[in-house]
Amino acid sequence: MSAWETVIGLEIHAQLATRSKIFSGSATHYGAPPNTQANLVDLGYPGVLPVLNAQVVRMAVKFGLAVGARIATHSVFARKNYFYPDLPKGYQNSQYELPIVVEGALDIVLEDGSGKRIGVTRAHLEEDAGKSLHEGLPGLTGIDLNRAGTPLLEIVSEPHMRSAKEAVAYMKKVHTLVRYLEICDGNMQEGSFRCDANVSVRKVGAEKFGTRAEIKNLNSFRFVERAINYEVERQIDLMESGGKVAQETRLYDPDKGETRSMRSKEEANDYRYFPDPDLLPVELDQAFIEDVRKGLPELPDQKAARFASGYGLSAYDAGVLTASRELAAYYEDVVREVPREPKLAANWVMGELAAALNKENLDVSAGRLPAARLAGLVARISDQTISGKIAKEVFESMWSDGSTADEVIEAKGLRQITDTSAIDKVIDEVLAKNPGQLAEFRSGKDKLFGFFVGQVMKATGGKANPAQLNDSLRKKLNG
Amino acid sequence: MTDLHRKTLVELAAGLRARRFSSVELVRAYLERIEASQATLNAFISITGESALRDAQAADAALAAGAAGPLTGVPIAHKDLFCTQGVRTSCGSRMLDNFVSPYDATVVAKLKAAGAITLGKTNMDEFAMGSSNETSYYGPVRNPWNTGMVPGGSSGGSAAAVAARLAPVATATDTGGSIRQPAALCGVTGIKPTYGRVSRYGMVAFASSLDQGGVLATTAMDAALVLREMAGFDSNDSTSVDVPVPDYVAGLEQPLAGLKVGLLKEFFDKGLERRTEKCIREALRVYESLGAVLSEVSLPSLPLSVPVYYVVAPAECSSNLARFDGVRFGHRCANPRDLQDLYRRSRGEGFGAEVKRRIMTGTYVLSAGYFDAYYLKAQRVRQLINADFIRAFQSVDVLMGPTTPTPAFAIGAKTSDPVTMYLNDIYTIGANLAGLPAASIPCGFVEGLPVGLQIVGPHFSEARVLAVAHAFQRDTDWHSRVPRDYA
Numbered sequence: 001m002s003a004w005e006t007v008i009g010l011e012i013h014a015q016l017a018t019r020s021k022i023f024s025g026s027a028t029h030y031g032a033p034p035n036t037q038a039n040l041v042d043l044g045y046p047g048v049l050p051v052l053n054a055q056v057v058r059m060a061v062k063f064g065l066a067v068g069a070r071i072a073t074h075s076v077f078a079r080k081n082y083f084y085p086d087l088p089k090g091y092q093n094s095q096y097e098l099p100i101v102v103e104g105a106l107d108i109v110l111e112d113g114s115g116k117r118i119g120v121t122r123a124h125l126e127e128d129a130g131k132s133l134h135e136g137l138p139g140l141t142g143i144d145l146n147r148a149g150t151p152l153l154e155i156v157s158e159p160h161m162r163s164a165k166e167a168v169a170y171m172k173k174v175h176t177l178v179r180y181l182e183i184c185d186g187n188m189q190e191g192s193f194r195c196d197a198n199v200s201v202r203k204v205g206a207e208k209f210g211t212r213a214e215i216k217n218l219n220s221f222r223f224v225e226r227a228i229n230y231e232v233e234r235q236i237d238l239m240e241s242g243g244k245v246a247q248e249t250r251l252y253d254p255d256k257g258e259t260r261s262m263r264s265k266e267e268a269n270d271y272r273y274f275p276d277p278d279l280l281p282v283e284l285d286q287a288f289i290e291d292v293r294k295g296l297p298e299l300p301d302q303k304a305a306r307f308a309s310g311y312g313l314s315a316y317d318a319g320v321l322t323a324s325r326e327l328a329a330y331y332e333d334v335v336r337e338v339p340r341e342p343k344l345a346a347n348w349v350m351g352e353l354a355a356a357l358n359k360e361n362l363d364v365s366a367g368r369l370p371a372a373r374l375a376g377l378v379a380r381i382s383d384q385t386i387s388g389k390i391a392k393e394v395f396e397s398m399w400s401d402g403s404t405a406d407e408v409i410e411a412k413g414l415r416q417i418t419d420t421s422a423i424d425k426v427i428d429e430v431l432a433k434n435p436g437q438l439a440e441f442r443s444g445k446d447k448l449f450g451f452f453v454g455q456v457m458k459a460t461g462g463k464a465n466p467a468q469l470n471d472s473l474r475k476k477l478n479g
Numbered sequence: 480m481t482d483l484h485r486k487t488l489v490e491l492a493a494g495l496r497a498r499r500f501s502s503v504e505l506v507r508a509y510l511e512r513i514e515a516s517q518a519t520l521n522a523f524i525s526i527t528g529e530s531a532l533r534d535a536q537a538a539d540a541a542l543a544a545g546a547a548g549p550l551t552g553v554p555i556a557h558k559d560l561f562c563t564q565g566v567r568t569s570c571g572s573r574m575l576d577n578f579v580s581p582y583d584a585t586v587v588a589k590l591k592a593a594g595a596i597t598l599g600k601t602n603m604d605e606f607a608m609g610s611s612n613e614t615s616y617y618g619p620v621r622n623p624w625n626t627g628m629v630p631g632g633s634s635g636g637s638a639a640a641v642a643a644r645l646a647p648v649a650t651a652t653d654t655g656g657s658i659r660q661p662a663a664l665c666g667v668t669g670i671k672p673t674y675g676r677v678s679r680y681g682m683v684a685f686a687s688s689l690d691q692g693g694v695l696a697t698t699a700m701d702a703a704l705v706l707r708e709m710a711g712f713d714s715n716d717s718t719s720v721d722v723p724v725p726d727y728v729a730g731l732e733q734p735l736a737g738l739k740v741g742l743l744k745e746f747f748d749k750g751l752e753r754r755t756e757k758c759i760r761e762a763l764r765v766y767e768s769l770g771a772v773l774s775e776v777s778l779p780s781l782p783l784s785v786p787v788y789y790v791v792a793p794a795e796c797s798s799n800l801a802r803f804d805g806v807r808f809g810h811r812c813a814n815p816r817d818l819q820d821l822y823r824r825s826r827g828e829g830f831g832a833e834v835k836r837r838i839m840t841g842t843y844v845l846s847a848g849y850f851d852a853y854y855l856k857a858q859r860v861r862q863l864i865n866a867d868f869i870r871a872f873q874s875v876d877v878l879m880g881p882t883t884p885t886p887a888f889a890i891g892a893k894t895s896d897p898v899t900m901y902l903n904d905i906y907t908i909g910a911n912l913a914g915l916p917a918a919s920i921p922c923g924f925v926e927g928l929p930v931g932l933q934i935v936g937p938h939f940s941e942a943r944v945l946a947v948a949h950a951f952q953r954d955t956d957w958h959s960r961v962p963r964d965y966a
Contacts, residue, residue, distance in 0.1 A: 040582060044802040046575065046809075047562045047584060047681040049716050079798050081845070083822055090801020141818075143806070272845035274854060277688035277795055279717050 004201045004239075006232045007209055008167045009159035010224075012174050013152050014184040015128070015192040016059045022127045022151035023050030023093065023279075030190045034133065034144035042149045044088030049278050052077075056151040057282055059183035060100045060125050061292045063153060066177055066299055067120050069104025071289050077125070077279045081272040085143050086130035094154075096273045099124035100282060106177070107301060108169040109319045118170045119158030126152050153183070159198065159209065164228035168221050171195060172323070176300050180325050194219040199231045201239065210235070211245040215252050215259055227252035231259050303328055311335065311342035320350055326365040337375030341382045348378055352395050373398060377405040385409060386416050387466055418465045423456070423472050426464070430455045431476065441477060452477070483508050484644035485961070488553060488701035489728075491647055495542055495552040502535040502542065502552030502596065509554050509598055513645045516965070519626055522640040524559045524617050525567050526599035534596045541594070550708060551594030556646035558637050559600035560607060561587050561692070562681040570683050571603040571615035571633075574803050574810045574829030584681020585713045586650060586692050593708040598646050602636030605831045606800065607657055607685040609633050610903040613894055614833040621890070622665060623962040624928055628887035631661030634695065638665035641695045643965040648696040648705050652682060654689045655788050656882075656907025659919035662695055663882035663931020666921040668948065668958055669695045670702050673938050674914030675720035677706075678713030684799040686792035687718070689911045698958055699920065699948035703727035706941065722939055730942040731949040736770030738947065739875040744777040746880030746906050746933075758923030758930040759881045762951065766879070769950055776875055778867040783860050784908040789901060790844050790857035791912075796834075797841025803829060836897065865913040872937040877947055881906055882919040882931035906933060916941045920948045921957040929957070 021028055024041035041048045064071045078096035101123035109115050128150040133142035155174060161167045175193055178184035186193045200212035215231060218224045230252075235245050249268075250259040275281075298306075300322050307318040307328070322328045327349070334345045353364075353374060362368050377398065381391050386409060397408040409415055417423055430452060431438055441448040456469055483505055486494065494500055510528045517523060531554065538552035557563060560570045562580035564587075569575045583591065591597075604614040612620040612635025620635040622628040623643035630639040634651035638661030641649050651658045653671035662669030670693050677692040684690060692709065696702040707728060712721040742763065747756065767773060805811035805825025812824030830838070844853035871878060883903060893900040910917035915938060919931035932951075936944040952958050 043807055045582075045807075046568065046570070046578065046580070046683040046802070047560075049680050049718075051715060051717050081798050081801060083801065083804060085804075085806050085818065088802060088807065090804060091798050270847045272798070272842065272847075272850075274794060274798070274845055274850070277686075277718075278684075 002236075003204055004236050005204045005206070006162055006164075006228075007159045007200045007202065007212075008161035008164070008228060009198040010157045010161070010167060010171060011196040011198070012155040012157075012171060013194050013196075014155060014174070014178045016056050016151040016153055016183055017185050018053055018055045018059070018151055020053060021149035022053050022056050022125065024149055026149065028150050030187075030192075032146055034142065035146060038130075038145035038148060042088065042145055044090075050093060050276075052279060052282070053151065056125055057100070057284070058292055059181070060123060060153055061284070061289060062181045062183055062296060063123055063155070063178065064101035064104060065289070065293050065296060066181055067101075067104030067106055069120060069123070070102045071284065072098060072100050072102055073284045073286075074098065075100040075124075075282045077276045077282075078273045079276045082269045084129070085141065086132050086145070086148065088130065088145060088148055092127060092129060093276055093279065094126035095124035098281075106170065106173050108166065108173050109315055110165065110169055111316070113314070113316050115315075116160075116166065118160045118166075121156045121158050123153055123155045126154055128152050164225040164232070167197060167228055168225050171221060171224055173300075176323050180297055180300055182297075188219050191219055195224065197224060197228055197231075199228055199235070200245065201232055201235045211247050213245065213247070213259070214249045216249055216262065218252060223252055223254055226254075226257055227259055230257060234259065297325070307331075311346065313343065313346055317346055317350065321346060324364070326363065330364045330371050333371030334375045334378065337372060338378045338382055341378055344381060345375070345378050348374060352392060356395075356399050369399060373404055380405050380409060384416055384418055384465055386414055387462070390414050390416065390462055414463060416465050417460055417463050418468060420468060420472060423460075423464050423468055424476070426456050426459050427452075427469075427473055427476050430459060438477075449473070449477070484512060484647075486647075487698050488647040488696060489698075489704060492550060492553050492704075495538075496547060498542065502538040503532060505552065506531050506535040506554050506596055506598070509646060512643075512965075513598060513640075516643055516645055520621050520623060520639050520643060520645075521618050522602055522620050522636045522643070522645055523556070523599045524569055524571065524602050524615075524636070527566055527597055528599075531596050531598050538594060538596060548592070548594035549704065550590065553595050554598045554646055555590060555595040555705070556598050556601050556637060556640050556649040557587060558603055558634050558649065558651050560603060560652060560683040561650055562683065563587050563597065563600065566597075566600065568600065568683065569616070570607070571605045571617060572829065572831065572834070573616040575683075576616065576810065578809050580681075582681060585678035585715060586709050587681065589709055589711070590650070590705070595708075601634070601640055601649055604633035604635065604657075605834050606683070606796070607633040607652060607654055607690075608796070608833050608837055610656070610660055610900055611888070611890070611893065612636065612661070613890065614831055616831060619890055622887050622928075623965055624666060625887065627889055628928065629664065629890050631664035631883075631887065633657040634661050634669075637695045638662055638667055638669070641665070641667045641697060643962060644697075648694060648701055650692060650709070651695045652690055652692050653907075653911065654685050654691075654792060655911050656904040658693045658695060659882045659907050659917060659931065659933060660904060662919040663921075663929065663933075664887040666924075666929025666931075666957070666960065667695050667697055668699050668702050668918065668920050668952075669693065670706060670918040670941065670945065670948075671910065671916065672706060672710060672941050673720075673916045674911075675718055676710050676722075676916070676939065676941065678711070678716045678719045680713055680715040684795075686795040687799060688795060689788075689792060691911070699918070699945050699952055700728065700731060702918075703731055703945045703949070706945075710941075725942045727942050727945050731946050733943070733946040733950070734770070735766065735947065735950050738766075738771040738877070740766055740771045740773050741776030741871055741875030741878045742773060743781070743878050743880040744775050745781045750884045750902070750905065751881055752885040752925070754925040755881055755883075755885055755930050758925065759932055762922035762932045763879065765951060765954055769954065774875065776871045776878060778864070778871055778909070780860060780863040780867045781909050784864055784912055785901060785905055787857045787860045787864065787912060788904070788908045789840070790853050791861065793837040793841030794845050794854050795841065797838045797845065800830075800834070800838055805829070833897070861912050864909060868909070868913045868915060868935075869937075876936070877940075877944065878935040880933050882933040883907075886925045886928035886930055910935050914938065916944050918944050918948050920951060921960070922951070922955070923957060
């Protein structure tokens with residue numbers, strides 16, 4: 001047991017899935033040639049003014065309602081002032097003192113099935129900056145302002161997480177939620193979903209938090225986990241060798257797997273926040289908030305609870321199956337075909353299907369194996385046409401050539417033998433061929449039961465119904 | 480045809496429509512006057528003669544075809560902080576000396592759509608920061624009534640141009656008095672509308688919560704006509720207000736009998752020069768004779784308006800002017816060594832002393848540790864000033880007082896002491912802080928220099944303010960006096 005306790009808070013930046021920018025009509029497609037999605041407003045030309053995109057407000061409210069937060073009926077955009085070439089106006093518009101979403105919470109479920117509530121301090125709207133480009137520009141810096149003015153929802157958690165695993169579980173939960181709400185595409189490679197992690201350590205039992213370091217711009221769950229673990233170890237080593245943790249901003253280097261200092265607290269900018277006089281406060285009425293509430297989809301937690309109680313699944317399995325709206329829908333499509341086998345269906349979706357998808361780096365929504373096909377396989381297991389073991393072989397064929405379960409079973413003659421007299425006949429042959437083992441068994445070597453099962457399965461090409469086989473074999477051996 | 484410049488805008492529009500003269504003749508006449516005056520007055524930064532004559536030809540064709548808008552063929556000048564597509568928009572600054580705007584400000588586009596023809600861009604204090612037009616990178620503008628005197632600022636070029644009849648009207652902007660103070664000092668009519676009445680889109684920002692575009696003209700009627708075409712909601716400006724625009728021209732002929740006029744006690748203070756006060760008192764007697772009822776009104780928070788203004792305006796300007804960084808447009812220093820060098824020298828070379836002073840003041844008042852004491856406190860006092868005005872308008876229809884404490888002062892007289900310069904706006908700043916419409920009209924002379932009477936109304940009462948100004952101009956002729964050299 002370590003003498004140190006880790007304290008983690010996350011600031012997640014979710015890019016809102018609007019068609020146009022937060023304050024201008026420019027498109028927000030990823031990957032367009034530099035500066036082709038930047039108009040005069042995005043370029044911060046003299047005289048231009050921002051006009052708030054109404055969609056981003058609706059999206060922020062959706063998120064707030066989904067985490068049970070208070071929706072501020074009065075929120076204010078401030079200017080965060082600093083100079084940087086990819087910040088065209090010399091300030092970033094960001095909600096500061098009065099954010100639109102206040103005090104919510106999310107429940108996470110850990111792998112061991114235990115749960116924990118993580119507080120969401122606030123979520124506020126802001127604009128993204130552009131990008132500085134160095135590649136292929138020796139001695140120069142290029143500026144791409146396509147991303148400037150892209151709407152972001154910054155989701156700030158309480159420092160409630162106590163391990164990298166908890167932090168990842170929370171981040172995944174937020175990731176699931178924003179995609180359910182269809183307010184963010186969740187694409188982490190493209191930077192649509194990323195986070196800053198505030199990490200500190202303190203002696204177990206200590207009341208005060210330790211000095212924190214902020215690790216910037218983590219854009220994968222794996223990096224979050226690794227960066228936090230590295231940082232925790234670094235801070236503990238530092239403290240144990242008599243040093244002190246400095247309050248600073250750090251960067252994670254995924255190649256070296258370490259964090260390194262970017263700037264200290266003393267070097268931090270004085271952002272001179274003040275309310276943006278070009279933008280009116282965002283005033284919302286209850287009718288609008290209720291309207292957004294009515295449009296909310298079934299949320300991940302609600303869906304997981306329904307899966308657990310309705311389909312008799314464990315909380316963890318229900319959580320896995322509801323991790324994305326697409327996966328949950330797929331599962332329900334399977335269950336609709338085999339309503340008596342929700343658990344079996346869950347095992348197949350989370351097991352073979354998930355593994356196959358993962359191997360080819362595919363999403364369930366890619367339609368590689370339609371739900372009806374998988375349901376066809378589950379149905380054949382359910383009606384004992386094939387055993388679970390044979391089913392794996394069938395699945396592989398279905399996956400590779402797109403055939404149905406029945407086609408594979410027929411073509412390969414994999415139908416399970418459920419005729420008791422047929423099974424009995426094979427058992428008799430096996431016993432006759434192995435008199436030695438039979439004698440040993442009867443003299444008390446119980447372990448040999450498995451040997452006989454194996455021999456019968458081998459003789460039937462694995463098609464003997466396992467339960468019937470067990471039954472008959474036991475009777476004959478004991479008889 | 481040499482007296483075209485003596486006509487009002489309304490008369491010119493009627494004359495064009497009746498084809499008594501052509502737009503080309505009219506534009507040519509004004510362009511000649513501008514050229515002749517430049518060496519003395521320096522009222523213009525850019526003169527767009529070629530495009531003006533081209534537009535005038537098109538206007539004449541439209542007039543001949545009977546397809547004329549309300550301002551078709553009428554020349555106009557724009558203050559050089561309204562963006563004009565394809566034309567330099569300098570804001571009186573070296574920073575934007577090379578900046579050719581790729582778009583038209585909403586105000587410019589609306590006036591174009593109404594048929595107005597742009598003669599050029601008028602000189603101004605750099606980024607509208609100044610009260611004398613002495614901070615312009617393009618040199619000071621001189622007052623047409625006495626070229627040793629300042630024309631006021633920041634819209635000094637627009638005011639001097641209208642006073643010297645170099646343009647029948649000019650657009651202008653007013654952040655702390657930049658329309659009314661030069662109107663008073665140059666003897667012309669100026670109106671700053673309610674904050675939000677005229678779109679700020681394309682108007683290069685000084686202090687966003689105070690800036691408001693308006694008009695300088697020779698008469699209230701001309702101002703009413705132009706404002707009618709400029710005003711209105713703009714979806715590109717979140718702070719523009721969606722309130723219908725009344726026909727200011729049609730609303731001019733209101734009887735004044737029973738009009739309740741409040742005299743701002745705080746404006747008739749010891750800082751008000753004696754002979755200026757005499758002019759104002761005489762103007763008030765004219766209003767009494769027209770049936771207005773005068774009473775004294777006190778706005779106890781009003782004396783705080785200058786300190787409040789010099790916190791709020793610099794704070795906003797320090798942020799608004801951050802975009803001038805030498806990266807995308809405007810002045811860029813030669814051979815920058817690195818990013819910091821690029822910023823420091825581009826801004827250091829591009830901005831003048833007054834702009835730098837305000838950026839530094841604004842940066843200071845927004846800094847951690849000072850924000851509450853300066854910016855927040857100033858915002859609270861601003862609320863008090865606003866409340867004072869609203870309370871006053873419960874008992875009076877309009878407020879009146881002097882526009883400035885003195886007539887025009889000598890060029891160079893106040894440049895060494897910024898605070899003395901700032902105090903020139905003491906009577907005008909209140910209306911900006913409260914977002915109220917306010918006009919200044921000529922009401923007399925002191926030693927050959929004009930004096931302005933200020934009229935302030937409740938929010939969105941431009942029609943009333945203009946009607947009150949118009950009534951005075953029907954009974955007096957101060958507004959039709961022209962400086963001798965430009966008669």
